[in-house]
Amino acid sequence: MKEPDIANSVIYKVEDVVYVFDTGATTFFGRKLIKAIERFRPFRKLVLFNSQMDSKPKVSTGK
Numbered sequence: 419m420k421e422p423d424i425a426n427s428v429i430y431k432v433e434d435v436v437y438v439f440d441t442g443a444t445t446f447f448g449r450k451l452i453k454a455i456e457r458f459r460p461f462r463k464l465v466l467f468n469s470q471m472d473s474k475p476k477v478s479t480g481k
Contacts (some may be wrong), residue, residue: 427451434462441469 425443429436429451436458440451455464 427454429454429458431458431461434460436461436464437467438464439467 425447426439426441428439430439431437436455438451438455
């Protein structure tokens, strides 16, 4: 069974702070989101607003 991968995200940078507004989705989407955030480097701080109501986030940095 395939997992649905429907999510909404906004990445916005102001000076050296990146803001990520994310609804959460599958691991596949999470990896793509991390790659997109990397394109905003360099930044000093990342602020995440996540509306996903799951106590076990599906995104991992792999570190």
